[in-house]
Amino acid sequence: MTDRALWHGQAHMPTSQAHRLTIKGGEGAWLTTSDGQRLLDATASLWHANVGHGRERIARAAYEQMKTLETYHVFGRFANEPALDLADRLADIGPIDGGRVMLTSGGSDSIELACKLARRHWQLEGRPEKTTIVSRETSYHGLHGYGTSIAGLEYNREGYGSQSLIPETLRIPANDIAAATAMLAAHGTENIAAIVFEPVIGTGGIVGPVDGYLAGLQAFARANDILLIADEVITGFGRVGTMFACERYDISPDMVVMAKGLTSGYAPLGAVLVSPRIADRFFDGADAPMFRHGLTYSGHATACVVAQENLDIIEEEGLVERSAHLEDVLARAVAPLADHPLVEEVRSGSAFLAGIQIVADVKGDDVAFECVRRGVLTRTIHANTLQICPPFVATEAEVELIATTIADALDSI
Structure with a gap:
């Protein structure tokens, strides 16, 4: 059902209603949608799910x-x-x-x-x-x-x-x-x-x-x-x-x-x-x-x-130190994307964050949608840039999966 009462923040509502992605559950660095798809949360929701989802002790x-x-x-x-x-x-x-x-x-x-x-x-x-x-x-x-x-x-x-x-x-x-x-x-x-x-x-x-x-x-x-x-x-x-x-x-x-x-x-x-x-x-x-x-x-x-x-x-759990370690893992993982013909610039190395700026004549949203189809949730922020901001509990393999999924999505486009 697309015609729901919720007015999304920072949204073009006709587009949002047509392509709504409803998150139902989460555990660690992973999410589950209302239709059962499992997604790696490459954005830590809105930059905040640092200790991961589903912490029962909290x-x-x-x-x-x-x-x-x-x-x-x-x-x-x-x-x-x-x-x-x-x-x-x-x-x-x-x-x-x-x-x-x-x-x-x-x-x-x-x-x-x-x-x-x-x-x-x-x-x-x-x-x-x-x-x-x-x-x-x-x-x-x-x-x-x-x-x-x-x-x-x-x-x-x-x-x-x-x-x-x-x-x-x-x-x-x-x-x-x-x-x-x-x-x-x-x-x-x-x-x-x-x-x-x-x-x-x-x-x-x-x-x-x-x-x-x-x-x-x-x-x-x-x-x-x-x-x-x-x-x-x-x-x-x-x-x-x-x-x-x-x-x-x-x-x-x-x-x-x-x-x-x-x-x-x-x-x-x-x-x-x-x-x-x-x-x-x-x-x-x-x-x-x-x-x-x-x-x-x-x-x-x-x-x-x-x-x-x-x-x-x-x-x-030493998650500050883990974030420092994963910053380097992420920077290495996304570095090859700089050579992709659809990538304008890769920005990383200043935090456990990365931005993949897509060339102007390709919609970053199309790349993000393709990443979601392939099991990694990312989104587009300013300057046609894909946001990468994983939870601190993500594994090295999961961080690398984010980068390879973006590469595959770009290749498909």
Whole structure:
């Protein structure tokens, strides 16, 4: 039945209804569709199924918490124990010393929070002109108000009656530090509140940072009183072979945005880790200001327990180290695809991710559909690029199967 009530996200609905693929079950790196087909999940769903599908221990942890308390909000003076415990753990493992944690319902929520907090910070600093939020071209930061406004993918900003829902935004070249800093200087650094960046661009085509870019961006920000916000929604919790990409790429951010791998998708949850530079004033003294922001389900007790169990699995099974190992396996597996006549470029080696950009006159969706027919689920992202982002529990053979299936699909086309 194609005429169902569900309105899919980011979808051309006539196409989606005609070609709907309904996922019914999952175990490890594999999925089962409603018609019984078994598919290797080459995308970890939407970049998040890091510990794989069907983890019974996570389901049991959620069940036990729900029997005790499904949740209670964390507004005002209220809290729940799982939220307190998870915030402490994230502050401990995150790439900011002495940070504070605000919990959200996901990545888009976390971007919204971080951008608002950056502007609030400069208002309290007595620098009200610092309102512009900067992002990189081809970047993706969710689709809430701020995520839509700072999107480096122009089509995500189109159709709302203005260039940007929130006007004080600017997009800089994604990997040219000289051009980026020149644009920032021309805009006026006195007007810039923060730079939001994905250490490795995800939805924008899987693009790693060129040497010197992130270091140059950090140096420029520090020299010009601009906050740095690391969007680690995709890269956080092991995707780059370290717990956070900021560690691998030696970046010291003012805020870190987290989601996806925080729970591996077993519950909707996000977080923002905030540096003492920003957070301390809100915690000290009777006259401390308030940050008037919050979400009904921020600090959701069951979601926080799910996150803890997920993080335990990542630590106990050495999945961060496994991700680092599989990054090299994936890079070797996809390298031969660069020689295929239907491949424009292969991008890998900056995380346990790869992007296979198909030549412009071949529809990437056709290749993805053929891969699914052959038993590997992938999809097309920006620039006609096939996304590869397997769960950390995938085997070397399964990683190699993804690459050979794409090669076979290209040959058939």
